[in-house]
Amino acid sequence: MSIFGFLATVKLGEATSGGGFWMPEGASTVAAEVDEVFYFINNINYFFFALCTFVLVYFAIKYRLKPNHHSGFSHDAPTHNTPLELTWSIVPLFLVGVMFWLGMDGYLRLNESPEDAYPVSVTGQKWSWTFQHPEYGVTEAGELTVPLGRPVRLLMTSSDVLHSLFIPAFRVKNDVVPGRYSSLWFEATRPGQYRLYCSEYCGKDHSKMLAVVNVLPEEEFQAQLGKLAREYEDIEDRDLPVYALTRLYNRCASCHSLDGKSGTGPSFKGLWERTKNGTTAFTDGSTLADYMRPGGEFEVPENYIRDSILNPQHYIVQNYLGAMPTFKGQLKERQIDALVLMIKNMDRLVDEQGNPIESPDLGDADISTGAGQ
Ligand code: CUA
Numbered sequence: 001m002s003i004f005g006f007l008a009t010v011k012l013g014e015a016t017s018g019g020g021f022w023m024p025e026g027a028s029t030v031a032a033e034v035d036e037v038f039y040f041i042n043n044i045n046y047f048f049f050a051l052c053t054f055v056l057v058y059f060a061i062k063y064r065l066k067p068n069h070h071s072g073f074s075h076d077a078p079t080h081n082t083p084l085e086l087t088w089s090i091v092p093l094f095l096v097g098v099m100f101w102l103g104m105d106g107y108l109r110l111n112e113s114p115e116d117a118y119p120v121s122v123t124g125q126k127w128s129w130t131f132q133h134p135e136y137g138v139t140e141a142g143e144l145t146v147p148l149g150r151p152v153r154l155l156m157t158s159s160d161v162l163h164s165l166f167i168p169a170f171r172v173k174n175d176v177v178p179g180r181y182s183s184l185w186f187e188a189t190r191p192g193q194y195r196l197y198c199s200e201y202c203g204k205d206h207s208k209m210l211a212v213v214n215v216l217p218e219e220e221f222q223a224q225l226g227k228l229a230r231e232y233e234d235i236e237d238r239d240l241p242v243y244a245l246t247r248l249y250n251r252c253a254s255c256h257s258l259d260g261k262s263g264t265g266p267s268f269k270g271l272w273e274r275t276k277n278g279t280t281a282f283t284d285g286s287t288l289a290d291y292m293r294p295g296g297e298f299e300v301p302e303n304y305i306r307d308s309i310l311n312p313q314h315y316i317v318q319n320y321l322g323a324m325p326t327f328k329g330q331l332k333e334r335q336i337d338a339l340v341l342m343i344k345n346m347d348r349l350v351d352e353q354g355n356p357i358e359s360p361d362l363g364d365a366d367i368s369t370g371a372g373q
Pocket residue numbers: 124125127162163164198199200201202203206207209
């Protein structure tokens with residue numbers, strides 16, 4: 001074992017499989033290597049911290065000004081020591097050179113994803129993550145399902161500001177930038193659920209911009225994606241509101257509450273009443289009722305909800321900033337129907353405090369979506 005290999009494995013009593021005080025247990029193919037570089041650099045730091053502190057304290061005591069000892073500079077004291085100066089220049093130069101090489105080598109390999117990697121498109125927006133699986137036509141939000149033991153490549157972009165996608169257990173992180181694509185790849189080595197964070201401050205609810213990575217063995221993965229692909233097609237119209245609340249609302253949740261509290265956007269509580277009655281007021285002073293006359297834009301009130309999801313900048317509700325991104329292309333027609341029905345039946349789905357009611361009674365619910373009218 002080389003001295004570097006040795007330094008990398010000395011972890012002050014921690015296991016070499018990763019995890020411990022500094023990091024969560026590794027769960028990807030690159031985790032062990034990233035940890036080695038980290039511990040290598042960290043152990044060098046411990047060594048020099050101890051050495052410098054020791055020399056500092058030792059000299060401070062040894063050469064302190066003693067009583068009855070006249071102070072003054074001795075003119076024949078040495079001003080240079082060439083071997084000493086060469087040592088303290090060349091040894092650190094060599095060490096930082098090795099650190100750079102180890103870091104750069106790993107960085108380059110982390111940047112180049114294997115050819116056959118499973119593709120996922122990622123969109124970051126204030127304040128949620130959306131994951132699209134082009135091979136299955138599936139969109140997930142707040143949860144990313146990936147196969148075990150197969151490289152996965154995330155092609156990422158942002159629809160508003162700078163975000164950063166970080167999965168600590170996989171030891172991978174990259175910026176998610178509006179107007180361009182960045183990418184990231186990993187190969188999970190252990191099934192289970194892992195936290196995914198936004199690690200770039202992106203506004204008020206940055207700390208809530210979380211998701212879960214769900215690593216499944218290949219067969220379970222394919223079954224799960226197949227199920228997700230058919231999910232909203234197979235569902236009965238009557239079950240669409242519950243589907244929207246349990247599967248889609250998490251993309252709205254950071255801005256639209258269910259308990260009546262104002263967030264970045266208006267609460268969903270009472271939204272349908274305000275819509276149906278046309279009492280919603282907009283920043284330009286008009287109210288929804290102005291557009292609901294026969295022949296008006298929203299003759300059918302459901303279409304106002306639909307329009308707000310697809311063109312959120314169109315009509316901005318008074319006292320709000322219009323921070324919502326469009327969901328055009330991210331939701332299938334039937335999913336938009338489901339959201340409209342969820343909003344229409346909200347008082348049957350959640351209680352006064354906004355908590356979901358278990359098996360809500362939607363027997364006589366209004367399940368017309370206003371589509372095609
Ligand atoms: Cu997105 Cu912080």
